[in-house]
Amino acid sequence: METLLQQIEKYKTEIKDFVAQKSDEVESFRIKYLGTKGLVKEVMGEMKNVAADKKREFGQLLNEFKLFAEAKYDELKATTGNEQLAMDSSIDLSLPADPLPLGSRHPISLVRNQIVSIFQRLGFAVAEGPEIEDDWHNFTALNLPENHPARDMQDTFYISQNPDWLLRTHTSSVQVREMEKGNLPIRIICPGRVYRNETISARAHCFFHQVEGLYIAENVSFADLKQTLYFFVQEMFGKDVKVRFRPSYFPFTEPSAEMDISCLICGGSGCNVCKKTGWVEILGCGMVHPNLLENCGIDSTKYTGFAFGMGVERITMLKYQIKDLRLFSENDVRFLKQFTSAI
Ligand code: DAH
Numbered sequence: 001m002e003t004l005l006q007q008i009e010k011y012k013t014e015i016k017d018f019v020a021q022k023s024d025e026v027e028s029f030r031i032k033y034l035g036t037k038g039l040v041k042e043v044m045g046e047m048k049n050v051a052a053d054k055k056r057e058f059g060q061l062l063n064e065f066k067l068f069a070e071a072k073y074d075e076l077k078a079t080t081g082n083e084q085l086a087m088d089s090s091i092d093l094s095l096p097a098d099p100l101p102l103g104s105r106h107p108i109s110l111v112r113n114q115i116v117s118i119f120q121r122l123g124f125a126v127a128e129g130p131e132i133e134d135d136w137h138n139f140t141a142l143n144l145p146e147n148h149p150a151r152d153m154q155d156t157f158y159i160s161q162n163p164d165w166l167l168r169t170h171t172s173s174v175q176v177r178e179m180e181k182g183n184l185p186i187r188i189i190c191p192g193r194v195y196r197n198e199t200i201s202a203r204a205h206c207f208f209h210q211v212e213g214l215y216i217a218e219n220v221s222f223a224d225l226k227q228t229l230y231f232f233v234q235e236m237f238g239k240d241v242k243v244r245f246r247p248s249y250f251p252f253t254e255p256s257a258e259m260d261i262s263c264l265i266c267g268g269s270g271c272n273v274c275k276k277t278g279w280v281e282i283l284g285c286g287m288v289h290p291n292l293l294e295n296c297g298i299d300s301t302k303y304t305g306f307a308f309g310m311g312v313e314r315i316t317m318l319k320y321q322i323k324d325l326r327l328f329s330e331n332d333v334r335f336l337k338q339f340t341s342a343i
Contacts, residue, residue, distance in 0.1 A: 179296035185217035216305030253286025
C-alpha cells in the first residue's frame with residue numbers, strides 16, 4: 001500500500017511540474033496520464049489489490065488523482081498556444097491583422113459594363129460572336145469583297161491552318177451573324193475583344209475591345225441614330241458634353257459618319273489630347289448599307305437600320321485620363337486597384 005501511495009505522490013509532482021510548449025507535448029501528456037493505457041488507468045487497476053477495509057479511502061485518493069491530472073490537462077490545453085506565441089519575440093500580438101486585399105474590376109470591364117447598361121436601358125440586347133471568325137463574317141458580308149482596298153485599313157491575324165479563318169478585326173462581324181438569324185426587328189449591342197496586327201505602343205495594341213451597336217426595323221432614320229448616340233454620350237460623360245458628326249467612309253454603312261465629343265480634358269479650348277481642336281473622335285457609325293441587308297437575306301426595300309462601333313479603351317482613356325494603352329494589359333496592381341465602381 002505504501003508504495004502505491006508513494007507512486008501516486010511521485011506522479012502528482014511530475015504532473016504539477018509538467019510544462020508544455022507545443023500542442024503535441026500536451027497530447028503526449030494526455031496519452032501518458034489520461035490515455036486508455038495511461039498511468040491514471042494503471043493505478044486505478046491497483047484497487048483490486050487493496051484490502052477491503054481500505055478500499056473506500058483509496059478510492060477517494062485515486063479519484064482525486066484522476067481529477068488532478070484532468071485539471072492539469074485542461075490548463076495545458078488552454079495556455080499552450082498563447083504561451084508559444086508570447087515566447088516568440090518576433091510576433092507582436094498587439095499589431096492589427098494583415099488586411100485581406102480585395103480585388104477590383106478591370107477598368108475596361110467597368111466601362112464596358114457601363115456602356116452595355118446604358119444601351120440596355122434603351123432596349124438593346126447583348127449579342128456575342130466568336131473571336132476566331134471566317135472571312136465572310138468579318139469582311140465579305142460587310143461589303144468588303146476580296147481585294148477591296150478597304151481591307152487594307154485593317155492588318156489582320158490569319159489562322160495558319162485555314163486561310164479562311166482569322167482573329168476578328170472588329171465586332172461588326174457579330175452584326176452579320178445576328179442579321180443572318182433573320183429575327184427582325186434587331187436591336188443589339190455586341191461587346192467583345194478584337195485583334196489587329198499592330199505594333200504595340202502607347203496608342204495602339206494588337207488586341208483591344210469594341211462595342212458594336214445595330215438597330216434594324218422599318219423606318220429607322222439617321223435622326224434615330226443621332227439621338228441614340230447623343231443619349232449615350234450624355235449618360236456616359238455628363239450633360240455638358242457636346243457632340244458633332246463628321247462625314248466619313250465605312251464600306252458597311254451609307255452614309256457613314258464619325259462622332260466627336262467636346263474634349264473632356266480642356267472643355268473645348270484646345271489641348272494635347274484633342275490636338276488643339278477641342279474635339280475627340282469616339283466612334284464610327286452610319287446607316288446600314290443595303291448590300292449588307294441583302295447579303296444577310298433581309299429585304300432592303302422594307303427595312304433600314306443604323307450601326308455604330310466604338311473602342312472601349314478609347315472611352316476608358318478619356319473617362320479616366322489614361323494616356324498609355326499598354327497600362328491596360330500590363331497587370332500592374334498599382335494601376336488596376338485605382339478603379340472602383342458599383343457596376
Ligand atoms: N468596325 C469599325 C472599326 O472597327 C467601327 C464601325 C464603324 C462600326 C461604323 C460600325 C459602323 O458599325 O457603322 O473601325
